[in-house]
Amino acid sequence: GAVVSQHPSWVICKSGTSVKIECRSLDFQATTMFWYRQFPKQSLMLMATSNEGSKATYEQGVEKDKFLINHASLTLSTLTVTSAHPEDSSFYICSATGSWDTQYFGPGTRLTVL
Amino acid sequence: TQLLEQSPQFLSIQEGENLTVYCNSSSVFSSLQWYRQEPGEGPVLLVTVVTGGEVKKLKRLTFQFGDARKDSSLHITAAQPGDTGLYLCAGATGTASKLTFGTGTRLQVTL
Numbered sequence: 001g002a003v004v005s006q007h008p009s010w011v012i013c014k015s016g017t018s019v020k021i022e023c024r025s026l027d028f029q030a031t032t033m034f035w036y037r038q039f040p041k042q043s044l045m046l047m048a049t050s051n052e053g054s055k056a057t058y059e060q061g062v063e064k065d066k067f068l069i070n071h072a073s074l075t076l077s078t079l080t081v082t083s084a085h086p087e088d089s090s091f092y093i094c095s096a097t098g099s100w101d102t103q104y105f106g107p108g109t110r111l112t113v114l
Numbered sequence: 115t116q117l118l119e120q121s122p123q124f125l126s127i128q129e130g131e132n133l134t135v136y137c138n139s140s141s142v143f144s145s146l147q148w149y150r151q152e153p154g155e156g157p158v159l160l161v162t163v164v165t166g167g168e169v170k171k172l173k174r175l176t177f178q179f180g181d182a183r184k185d186s187s188l189h190i191t192a193a194q195p196g197d198t199g200l201y202l203c204a205g206a207t208g209t210a211s212k213l214t215f216g217t218g219t220r221l222q223v224t225l
Contacts, residue, residue: 004156032211043202043218044157093156101145101211105156 003027004096006106013084014114021079021109023094029074030096034103035067038091050077084113117141118205118216126222127193135188135219137203144206146179146186147213151200160188193223 003026013019023033032051036044048064050056050071058064066088068080077096081088089112095103118139127133137146145164149157161170163179163186170177174197176189186203203216 006156034212036215041220044204044215046212046214049212091154095156097211101206102147102159102162103211103213105149105158107156108154110154 002098002102002104004030004094004104004106006092006094006109008109009107010110010112012112012114015085016083018080018082019084019111021081021092021094021111023077023079023096023106025075025096025098025104028096028098030077030098031074032097033071033077034095034097035069035077035079036093036095038093038108040091044093047079081111084111086113089113118203118214120201120203120216120219122219123217124220124222126224129194129223129225130192131223133190133193133221135190135201135203135221136185137187137216138185139205140184141205141207142183144183146183147204147206148177148186148188149202149204151202157202190221193221195223195225197221198223 005024007022035047038044046059047062048056048058050069052071052074056069071077091108093108095105121136147162148160151157161177166181166183168179174191178187201219204213
């Protein structure tokens with residue numbers, strides 16, 4: 001149990017375009033989902049926390065207008081990178097929690113912006 | 115800002131050796147988790163420690179939470195190539211389940 005999926009697993013896009021990444025909890029209802037970014041050889045950095053049906057809470061330094069997060073249902077959250085630039089290239093990972101505090105992580109999405 | 119410093123940053127050892135990874139902070143955490151991450155994948159939870167002084171064992175892995183709940187260690191006995199990966203500690207505060215990740219320790223175990 002407690003499986004989290006992400007789609008796509010990797011994406012390559014041109015600079016200036018927008019990219020949407022989906023995060024789904026497959027076998028539980030996720031009251032809270034988290035979005036992280038990880039640069040090569042570095043740790044995970046929390047970008048934002050999203051609760052179903054409410055606006056996401058962004059960490060300091062994360063542009064909310066650039067990284068749009070929607071958590072419309074208890075099993076789906078989306079992260080849209082708007083007007084992507086090469087510096088947005090990274091490994092994006094989501095996690096989800098249910099009625100417990102443990103976070104279960106998705107497999108990640110590698111974004112490459114040309 | 116809560117910081118979790120891990121040491122060492124990188125460790126390359128031979129199969130059969132023992133090692134310890136440390137995770138230190140000046141902040142108190144309600145719980146601390148250890149994850150292992152392989153390239154191109156998400157982190158996989160190894161253990162959660164909650165009580166100060168708690169020791170948990172998972173086969174060849176031994177995890178300890180400091181008495182003051184500010185630090186933790188991971189000890190691996192007789193390391194195997196399958197233990198290779200990025201080890202991350204992560205601290206939680208309160209009941210919000212928000213995690214602060216450590217700086218990471220990259221372990222490489224060779225034959």
